Amino acid sequence: METVDPRLSFTDTLFWLSDSPCVTNILIFEEGEQPPTRRDVEDWLLERIDRSPLLTSTITPIRGHLAYPRWVETGVDVRDHVTVEHCTTSGWSEIGRRLVRLGMTPLAERMPPWRMSVFTGVTDVEGFPETATVVGFQMSHAAVDGLALAHLIRTLFGPERREQWRFEVERFAGLRSAMDTPVKLTRLLRAVGKSLTSFTRTAVASPHPLLPRTRLNGKLTGEAEHTFVTLGVQEMKRVGRTLGGCTVNDVALAVISGAMRSYLDMAGELPEHSLAVHVPISTRTAGPVLGNQVGSMSISLCTDIDDSEGRLRAIHEKASVEKRRFSETARNENWVENVPVPLLWAATKLPAPQQGNADQISFSNTIASNIPRGAANLSFLDMPVRSSLEMTGVVDGRGVSHMIASIGDVLTISVCFDSGILPDPEGYRGLLVSEFEALQVRADEVQAEAAAQNG
Template identity: 25%
Template sequence: MSEQSNISQLSAQDAQFLYIQSATNLTHVMAVYIYDPSTAPGGKVRFKDIIEHMRKRMDISPMFKRKLYRLPMDIDHPYWVKDEHFDLEAHISHGRLPEPGDWRQFCIHVARHHSKPLDMTRPLWDMYVVEGLDNIPGYAKGSYAILTRIHHSTIDGVSGAHFFAAISDKDAKGTPAIPLPEGRPAAVDLPTVAEILSRAVNSTVSSPVKLAQALLKFTPALISTAQQSLKGGEDQTASGVPQTRFNGPVTPNKVFDAVTFDLEELKKMRLKVSDATINDVVLAICSGALRHYLTKHKELPEESLVAVAPVNARSRSGDDATPGNNISAMTIKIWSNIVDPVERLEAIKDTTRETKAAKSGLSARIMTDLTKHIPGVTMASVARILTDERFAPKMSNLMISNVPGPQIQLYMNGAKLTHQYGLAPLAHGMGLFIATPSYNGTISFSIISDRKMMPDVEFFRECLQRAFDELREAKPNAAARRPKKAAVAPKKPQTPKDGSVMYRRVAKKPRTVAPKAIGGSTPKVK
């Protein structure tokens, strides 16, 4: 963001999602919302009602009416400018699910829409209303879907969740779910040629100095990480990321499927291992599903699969509403080579805790910081190389994203929101993405992959269900079964006769020792 309020330039992190986009590597995200109109006035919602609702909510975010202005040869990061020809109805379309209107047809319809590029000459979002969802188990008769696509340069998972809450209502009467902003977003204007050139030159000249300063700041941590790598740390494998069917070039043709679970069940599962989190349970279910899937195809590697998990880098100061990206990531083993589901969850818990504080979290922070100081023309050139299928690095086997959503019932136009799914970009060398948005006591595991890599996506959905059932039925580990000792309450201070304050000694709590990493008691693998 510039010093002048009417000029808005993309950050380096936002811009990189533009630079890495290609015909086979689209970088928009898509949310799928299912509505039951039985709660709406008259039990029906018309297409024009949806348009008028969005017209009233246009001022909640500047992203709705601004478009990109890219510079020649990407000499600097692009700017946001006002779309003088903005037409709301050009961004909202309408269709109907083909017969027989079942779940399989719906998944195909969703995948095809996700596989189409956005119009990059207009504001980078659109909505597609789909009717005819009458033969899908769990959906009320008359239900319809709204498929909302937004380019990743505009929004990340956290700001996307805030955007959705802002266009939703907390009751069927139309009361906004969150307070709407007063007034309209500040208009964004095209900078002058002099301003563009000045910024581009300044960025190119100052970037090497800032880059060097950032490298110096991280030098001690980099040296420590290098020393650990040379020693061959316990989490190192000979091949790093194992080769799987998901580590090849992706095509423009995507597949989608999903399964929804009760969030309370996942909360119970995390109690099977001491200090495990919901995110650990999500990773464990995905790991178990991949184990079943690859075993069926006789492709399960001996080493653990590796996943990239996005990490919210926003502060707690309430900047969720700010458009754009503020994310980091961690790369972790998901222990797909462990047979027992509880042992797998425990290993994941230990690994995520170590990773957040150790080198994988460090590398993510380094990359996030360093990209701020790379000139636009350099970043664009490097991005084109890295997104070429011949040079794409094998950083992981898949990506797993867990973004908590609103845990209250939401509405739009009086229609009740019943289900929610999420789709995200793939990349050469990483052709599987599992998004797990939660909403109103449920969590949906959304599968996005390439049609060639996963032609049997419905079987992988069954594997997720099987992994969920196994972890739910498994017995907790010994530490989780052991009752916790009651905390020793501190004694109240006593006042001796001389008036001085004296405290009784309170027994110290035993020092918590991190459980041994896998290796002390070797879990059963393969």
């Protein structure tokens, strides 16, 4: 069996030190005649808990922050990680509210960093089965990124399989790491100089310009909430293919762009210049799927274009350019792994930088992460999966976040938002639906025109 270095990476450690929100994956199952009990859930987990070392290992710091934290296999008591609740009210708002807020709550220390929240008897939710069991699985961002959690979910809820790896057992980790610190500092200085030289010689686009600040980028004044819309993957493929050979991700970004544009336009606050979206992109290579191997792209949402089709085509072009830019610059970022932990720890204690211009922000106005979950062959206590959702937190400056998830032919766009910044979530949800319908109508027109010409 393969052994894996138990040390957290630079990015993992940064998430761990900064108490970042959990990565949250939600699966919706079609409930049978009898809802599962807590005992059912615990027994089900016990049968599968050995499928991944991530479920039975704890992130352990090195005293004095002299080294990167380590994974240590400690075992697990599933009773400490599971809650089961039968719903007595219908609808999604209360469950969504609780899950998004729970995801922003730190996990217990000195335990495997995950929790599983099960809600049974869920009814009257558009896009769900008539009666559903909802499973919210949350894990520390220091342990996984979105793709790694999706992989773990398939390992846990999918057909029988186990991860063929375990964490290496280390001895005297703190002493060895303290001795390595001077070496790391030397490598860091050399790597930074080499990276800067390489970057200046590379013909890539310049850093992203400042972006207009909108009401969606203010300080949080309310409570974290959640809503979503459900779309079809095949229909999104048809729309994208018909309107310029765009991807499903392009279409999803165009739907989000149209909703944000309409929302701000109706408020009389549509900026002259376009908004942009932060899109995580995987840098994962072969090997066990854990930790954070992800980069960041900033893609224009082309909200300065008032035509839905034109906006979709422009987003497709902007995304292609940004992917090329990312591929050129991503190889220059490995130097961060040489940052000593004491220096990283000190950096996380510094106050957040102040925004220089109150009317502008940097990098992005919102986030849109897209994690496909593959075939709809997952199950939970013999209940088949029907849909999936993704959640993230909200922070000052980003009061509305979008998360895209798909399983089988069902795709959802989640909206995690601050109720003070987005007081009318149903209205915003309607704008998402309307924008997709506008793209569908235009795709129908293009196909009808092509058929007429060929006929």
